[in-house]
Amino acid sequence: xxxxxxxxxxxxxxxxxxxxxxxxxxxxxxxxxxxxxxxxxxxxxxxxxxxxxxxxxxxxxxxxxxxxxxxxxxxxxxxxxxxxxxxxxxxxxxxxxxxxxxxxxxxxxxxxxxxxxxxxxxxxxxxxxxxxxxxxxxxxxxxxxxxxxxxxxxxxxxxxxxxxxxxxxxxxxxxxxxxxxxxxxxxxxxxxxxxxxxxxxxxxxxxxxxxxxxxxxxxxxxxxxxxxxxxxxxxxxxxxxxxxxxxxxxxxxxxxxxxxxxxxxxxxxxxxxxxxxxxxxxxxxxxxxxxxxxxxxxxxxxxxxxxxxxxxxxxxxxxxxxxxxxxxxxxxxxxxxxxxxxxxxxxxxxxxxxxxxxxxxxxxxxxxxxxxxxxxxxxxxxxxxxxxxxxxxxxxxxxxxxxxxxxxxxxxxxxxxxxxxxxxxxxxxxxxxxxxxxxxxxxxxxxxxxxxxxxxxxxxxxxxxxxxxxxxxxxxxxxxxxxxxxxxxxxx
Numbered sequence: 001x002x003x004x005x006x007x008x009x010x011x012x013x014x015x016x017x018x019x020x021x022x023x024x025x026x027x028x029x030x031x032x033x034x035x036x037x038x039x040x041x042x043x044x045x046x047x048x049x050x051x052x053x054x055x056x057x058x059x060x061x062x063x064x065x066x067x068x069x070x071x072x073x074x075x076x077x078x079x080x081x082x083x084x085x086x087x088x089x090x091x092x093x094x095x096x097x098x099x100x101x102x103x104x105x106x107x108x109x110x111x112x113x114x115x116x117x118x119x120x121x122x123x124x125x126x127x128x129x130x131x132x133x134x135x136x137x138x139x140x141x142x143x144x145x146x147x148x149x150x151x152x153x154x155x156x157x158x159x160x161x162x163x164x165x166x167x168x169x170x171x172x173x174x175x176x177x178x179x180x181x182x183x184x185x186x187x188x189x190x191x192x193x194x195x196x197x198x199x200x201x202x203x204x205x206x207x208x209x210x211x212x213x214x215x216x217x218x219x220x221x222x223x224x225x226x227x228x229x230x231x232x233x234x235x236x237x238x239x240x241x242x243x244x245x246x247x248x249x250x251x252x253x254x255x256x257x258x259x260x261x262x263x264x265x266x267x268x269x270x271x272x273x274x275x276x277x278x279x280x281x282x283x284x285x286x287x288x289x290x291x292x293x294x295x296x297x298x299x300x301x302x303x304x305x306x307x308x309x310x311x312x313x314x315x316x317x318x319x320x321x322x323x324x325x326x327x328x329x330x331x332x333x334x335x336x337x338x339x340x341x342x343x344x345x346x347x348x349x350x351x352x353x354x355x356x357x358x359x360x361x362x363x364x365x366x367x368x369x370x371x372x373x374x375x376x377x378x379x380x381x382x383x384x385x386x387x388x389x390x391x392x393x394x395x396x397x398x399x400x401x402x403x404x405x406x407x408x409x410x411x412x413x414x415x416x417x418x419x420x421x422x423x424x425x426x427x428x429x430x431x432x433x434x435x436x437x438x439x440x441x442x443x444x445x446x447x448x449x450x451x452x453x454x455x456x457x458x459x460x461x462x463x464x465x466x467x468x469x470x471x472x473x474x475x476x477x478x479x480x481x482x483x484x485x486x487x488x489x490x491x492x
Contacts, residue, residue: 071325072266072325075266075321075322075325076228076231076318076321076322077228077231077232077235077262077263077266077318077322078266079235079266079267079270079271081228081229081232081235082232082235082236082238082239082263082266082267083239084232085128085132085229085232085233085235085236086236086239088131088132088135089128089131089132089135089233089236092127092131092165092168093120093127093128093131094119094120094121094127095240096115096116096117096119096120096240097115097116097119097244098113098114098115098116098240098241098244098245098381099113099114099116100112100113100114101113101114101348101349103348103349104344104348104349104361107344107348107365107366108364108365108366108371108380109376109377110364110375110376110377110378110379110380111377111378111379111380112361112364112380112382113244113245113248113379113380113381113382114349114351114381114382114384115237115240115241115381115382115383115384116351116384117237117357117383117384117385117386118351118352118353118354118357118384118385118386118387118388119387120161121164122157122160122161122164122188122388123157123160123386123387123388124157124160124161124309124357124385124386124387124388125234125237125260125383125385125386126157126158126160126161126162126224126386127161127164127165128233128234128236128237129161129224129227129229129230129231129232129233129234129259129263130158130161130162130164130165130222130224130230130233131161131165131168131169131233132229132230132232132233132236133150133162133222133227133229133230133233134150134162134165134166134169134171134222135169135229136229137150137171137220137222137229138169138171141220145171145220146170146171146172148172148217148218148219148220149166149171149172149173149174149219149220150162150166150171150172150173150174150219150220150221150222151173151174151175151176151210151213151214151217151219151220151221151222152173152174152175152176152210152221152222152223152224153175153176153177153200153203153206153207153209153210154175154176154177154203154206154224155177155178155180155181155182155185155203155206156181156182156185156308156309156388157224157309157386157388158224158225159175159177159181159185159189159194160185160188160189160192160388162175162194162222162224163175163188163189163192163193163194164192166192166193166194167192167193167194172193172195173192173193173194173195174194174195174197174210174213174217174219175189175194175195175196175197176197176198176199176200176206176207176209176210176213177189177196177197177198177199177206178198178199178200178201178202178203178205178206179198179199179200179201180201180202181198182390184390185388186198197209197210204313223316224257224259225256225257225258225259225260225312225315225316225319226257226258226259226315226316226317226318226319227318228318230259231259231262231263231316231318231319231322232263233263234259234260234262234263234264235262235263235264235266235267236263236267237260237263237264237267237383238251238263238264238265238266238267238268238271239267239271241264241267241268241381241383242267242268242271242272242275245379245381247379248268248272248275248379248380248381249275249276249378249379249380250275250276250277250278250375250378250379250380250381251264251265251268251275251276251277251278251380251381251382251383252278252280252360252361252363252364252370252380252381252382252383253265253277253278253279253280253360253383254279254280254281254307254310254356254357254359254360254383254385255279255280255281255288255310255315255330256281256285256287256307256309256310256311256312256356257287257312257315257316257319258279258288258291258315258316258319258320258323259316259319260383260385261277261279261288261319261323261327262318262319262320262322262323262326263322264277264383265277265322265323265326265327266322266326268326269326276328276329277326277327277328278327278328278329278330278331278363278370279323279327279329279330279331280330280331280332280333280359280360280362280363280369280370281310281330281331281332281333281359282305282306282307282310282311282332282333282335282338282355282356282359283332283333283334283335284302284303284304284305284307284311284335285300285301285302285303285305285307285310285311285312285313286300286332287299287300287302287312287313287314287315288315288320288323288330289330289332291314291315291320291324292324292330296317296320297314297315297316297317297320298314299313299314300313300314305335305338305355306335306338306339306342306355306393306397306400307338307354307355307356307358307359308354308355308356309354309355309356309357309385309386309388310355310356310359331363331369331370332369333359333362333363333368333369334362335400336400336404337362337363337365337367337368337404338355338358338359338362338397339355339397339398339400339401339404340362340365340401340404340405341353341358341359341361341362341365342354342355342358342389342394342397342398342401343397343398343401343402343405344361344365344401345358345361345384346398351384351387352387352389352394353384353386353387353389354386354387354388354389355389355397356385356386357383357384357385357386357387358384360382360383360384360385361382361384364380364382402460405463406461406463406464406466406467407460407461407462407463408437408458408459408460408461409458409459409461409467409470409483409484410456410457410458410483410484411456411457411459411471411474411481411482411483411484412454412455412456412457412481412482413425413454413455413457413474413479413480413481413482414452414453414454414455414479414480414481415441415452415453415455415479416451416452416453417443417450417451417452417453418451421453422439422441422453422455425455425457425479426439428473428474428477429457429459429470431473432466432469432470432473433462433466434459434460434461434466434470435459435460435461436457436458436459437458437459437460438456438457438458439455439456439457439458440455440456441453441454441455441456442454442456471483
């Protein structure tokens with residue numbers, strides 16, 4: 001694959017950098033495994049490694065463009081694969097819009113373009129990879145694939161996409177879903193004609209069971225974020241982004257199993273090398289960040305998160321190998337930022353997006369990890385990857401977003417237990433234009449004067465300034481106060 005000149009340049013460059021440790025940045029180990037096809041190779045870290053472990057091959061001094069192309073053409077997924085996928089799936093998926101958001105652009109201080117992937121028929125970008133994978137196996141196995149069929153383990157979007165496109169292409173699909181899978185998604189998959197098997201307490205156990213059926217029933221397993229046809233299909237979004245927003249400066253992509261960011265970064269960087277590609281992970285499941293630090297996919301700690309679609313404990317090895325060559329930086333976002341992003345999209349854009357799909361926007365909002373001077377005034381594309389959020393979860397996310405925005409506040413005030421004590425408190429709230437959403441008083445757990453009572457209130461406000469005015473008014477009125485706002489709790 002490589003010329004003698006290419007190999008000489010790479011060896012000599014990396015060897016000299018390994019000797020000069022001052023040229024190295026970051027705390028990552030000095031070696032990492034690089035897979036070319038099925039052959040593992042060891043590559044020393046170089047000046048191309050960024051502080052968070054990403055690799056940008058153009059940064060290696062002395063390396064020519066032909067050498068870079070040779071390395072990238074040996075990756076599990078190339079731009080040629082994405083281009084072929086773009087032609088193959090065009091007739092079966094929706095080309096979603098990528099339009100500028102006036103309100104979010106004003107809020108963030110940049111030109112924000114929203115790629116509305118949640119408007120695919122099944123509600124997520126997963127359709128791109130699912131259709132491409134099915135077409136790939138149809139070409140490879142012919143009519144025999146229609147006789148045996150495909151199988152996948154998924155609790156949501158991949159299951160829906162595979163079931164729908166399997167029905168469209170005449171391929172029988174079996175989906176193994178864990179017991180925690182939402183009933184609405186289970187029912188939708190069944191309506192698309194898929195065989196549904198409920199097995200396992202989580203997606204890991206569901207996958208283990210699905211793999212047993214591969215051998216026993218001769219099914220073809222399709223990984224929702226790591227199979228090369230899946231990654232190539234997801235990458236078609238990158239081609240559309242460059243086509244719709246030719247002036248793009250940066251793309252901010254949510255990261256779960258790394259399949260989407262691998263495909264999108266490969267496509268975007270090939271067409272426009274100067275564009276920055278940022279990945280965003282939930283802080284409660286930072287598996288891609290963990291893989292970058294280790295140099296290869298490793299299990300990451302997983303805590304239940306609002307971005308449940310991104311909660312993949314271990315990123316895919318193929319997807320990781322592609323992504324780390326193209327992605328400029330990966331950042332983390334908090335649950336508070338995710339809930340605020342969902343709320344901003346509902347209020348400003350009238351778009352209902354799931355937590356994982358809104359994570360890219362979460363990092364760009366004021367106070368987020370990508371709220372930086374160098375991105376102000378830039379043209380930034382944010383894929384909104386999915387909109388399959390349960391109604392009950394949506395209600396909780398909105399409440400959390402309002403609390404993070406200081407528009408829903410919780411406080412406990414100590415008032416007189418004599419007639420009129422609570423009435424005077426509510427009169428003060430009325431004067432301050434605070435709308436009471438919930439109120440409750442208790443006597444038994446208050447260890448102060450016997451003629452006092454603790455009153456817990458949840459009030460709807462207009463924002464931080466309004467909350468500050470109410471807090472001052474309560475304090476000036478002499479109420480001992482325990483104020484909860486967002487993630488903070490303070491006594492006054």
